[in-house]
Amino acid sequence: MTEPNLRVTVADGRYWMATQAGKYDLILVDAYRQPYIPFYLTTKEFFQNAREHLAPDGVLAVNVGRTQTDYRLVDALSGTLSAVFSKTFIIDTAGRFNNSVVFATDAPASLELFRARAEAEANPKLQPIIRDALALGNLRRGRPNGIVFTDDLAPVERLIDDIIVSYVRATR
Numbered sequence: 001m002t003e004p005n006l007r008v009t010v011a012d013g014r015y016w017m018a019t020q021a022g023k024y025d026l027i028l029v030d031a032y033r034q035p036y037i038p039f040y041l042t043t044k045e046f047f048q049n050a051r052e053h054l055a056p057d058g059v060l061a062v063n064v065g066r067t068q069t070d071y072r073l074v075d076a077l078s079g080t081l082s083a084v085f086s087k088t089f090i091i092d093t094a095g096r097f098n099n100s101v102v103f104a105t106d107a108p109a110s111l112e113l114f115r116a117r118a119e120a121e122a123n124p125k126l127q128p129i130i131r132d133a134l135a136l137g138n139l140r141r142g143r144p145n146g147i148v149f150t151d152d153l154a155p156v157e158r159l160i161d162d163i164i165v166s167y168v169r170a171t172r
Contacts (some may be wrong), residue, residue: 014040014049023055030063035164037065039154042077046151047084047104055060056109060085063099067167073159074100079147088142089114094132102142 017049065076085104091097118130
C-alpha cells in the first residue's frame with residue numbers, strides 16, 4: 001500500500017465518508033476485527049454515501065469473510081450493494097483465506113470486461129494473484145437477492161454468530 005499512485009486513508013469509514021469531499025477511483029472496505037465487521041459499514045446508507053465519493057468509473061470493493069461453504073454474509077452484502085449500484089461482481093479468494101471480494105460500480109462493466117482488464121494487468125507483483133483469482137475464484141455476477149441491510153436493520157453480528165456456530169457444529 002505504498003505505491004505512489006495510492007492515497008491510503010486509515011480511519012473510521014463511516015465518519016470519514018461523512019466528513020470528506022472528493023472523488024475516488026477505488027474505495028476498498030476491509031474493516032474486520034475478526035470475525036466481525038462494524039454493522040454501520042454494511043448498510044445501504046453507507047454504500048450510498050460511498051457511491052457519492054466515487055468517480056464516474058469508480059469501483060467500491062468490500063472484503064467479506066466466509067467459511068468454505070457458508071456464503072450468507074457474502075450474499076447479504078452483495079444483495080445490499082445491488083440495491084445501491086447497477087452492477088455487482090463477486091470473486092472468491094483461493095488459498096489459505098476464506099474470503100470473497102464484492103465489487104460494485106455504476107460504470108459500464110461485465111464479467112468479460114472484468115476478466116479482460118484483470119488479464120491485461122502489467123504489474124508483475126499482481127499477475128500471479130490475478131491468475132489464481134481468475135482460475136480458482138469463481139468470478140460471478142452479483143444479483144439482487146431480497147437482502148438489504150439498512151441503518152435500521154443490519155443484523156450482521158447475529159449472522160456472523162450463526163455462521164460461527166454452524167461451522168463449529170459441522171466440524172465436530
